Amino acid sequence: MRQDLIGRLLERKPARRLGMLNGRANDIKKHKWFEGLDWEALEARKVTPLRKPKEDSAKRLKELTVRSPAADMLSVLACLPGI
Numbered sequence: 001m002r003q004d005l006i007g008r009l010l011e012r013k014p015a016r017r018l019g020m021l022n023g024r025a026n027d028i029k030k031h032k033w034f035e036g037l038d039w040e041a042l043e044a045r046k047v048t049p050l051r052k053p054k055e056d057s058a059k060r061l062k063e064l065t066v067r068s069p070a071a072d073m074l075s076v077l078a079c080l081p082g083i
Helices: 002-009 025-029 039-043 057-065 069-079
Strands: none
Touching: none
């Protein structure tokens, strides 16, 4: 089932790709892999996540958002003409 879903999403020809057909996103939602999923509850954010982040998620977010001197230098270099 999941191989079928992934294969149909990765179809090379857009005219045959799941999500690009007449039904668009509804074709994906109706796939057997998602059978039983309450799309309305998901959209309303009423679905309980299968995995919740650990309590140190704020620390992890800070680590990801703190820029290093090397990253700052790369952003400066990217603005220079001819580079």
